[in-house]
Amino acid sequence: MEEKVIKAIQDEYPDDFAWCYGCGRLNEAGHHFRTGWEGDTTVTFYSPKPEHTALPGFVYGGLIASLIDCHGTGSAALALHRKNGIEPGDGKDAPRFVTASLNVNFLKPTPHGVTLKVVGRVEEIHPKKFKVVTEVFANDIQCASGEVVAVVMPSSFIKES
């Protein structure tokens, strides 16, 4: 299993949009989730920190939800970029999506201490709205499924300054 995303969409977000606690490369305290293509699916890998427990030995559900969330917006950005003929690494600013809805089904307890692999399939439901269907694996066993509806960031999300 490849356990690292080399060309991540999060590297392509403009600096002003790179502060997400989940996936912003400029948020020093954050998780730094990285999402990229693996063929026609999108992937994110993450090794939970020692404190990310639900109970000792199992991963905290809120972290899994966060993973699915950022994986969803990142996957939507990857898909829109690819639709425009652009891949991460091409040096073009990536579009930035926000989450409209997030659904997570926790299928079984997720073991702590292994790298999680998140796999997504992206479907365009509108030129500015994408659905990302996601599966979360630990040791190749699926522990959660999720669905994100992501929309291109509206102007209301820009901080007034």
Place this chain on the structure above:
Amino acid sequence: MEEKVIKAIQDEYPDDFAWCYGCGRLNEAGHHFRTGWEGDTTVTFYSPKPEHTALPGFVYGGLIASLIDCHGTGSAALALHRKNGIEPGDGKDAPRFVTASLNVNFLKPTPHGVTLKVVGRVEEIHPKKFKVVTEVFANDIQCASGEVVAVVMPSSFIKES
């Protein structure tokens, strides 16, 4: 607006079940969400930390999902406790729930820098399964809605040692 939960269900979880990154009182690095009754609804308050941003000025969606998640399991525990005639502070161990499913709708950008108020209504759908319908407010404006289905923790969630 009352901004603190005095008698929280999380104070009543047995020590072995108090390690959740979201709401475990023994997880030093965690958020320490606290959930209690306010009449017939359940409430959780939380002031996001400076790093919990989506963009500068707005709260990270994964944190909101985490809040709804732990609020849901805590609310279910409050409801089952009350059904059994027990309130937080009575000194009885609380039941521990896990999340089966989590749905979040992000209604509008959530401003950073204010205390969030999470309000829940609990419905029993089975003696061991509760649904918690949740609203998240910032400055009295609803920014997100959520639904958690929580089930009494199954034995498969206990770490084998």
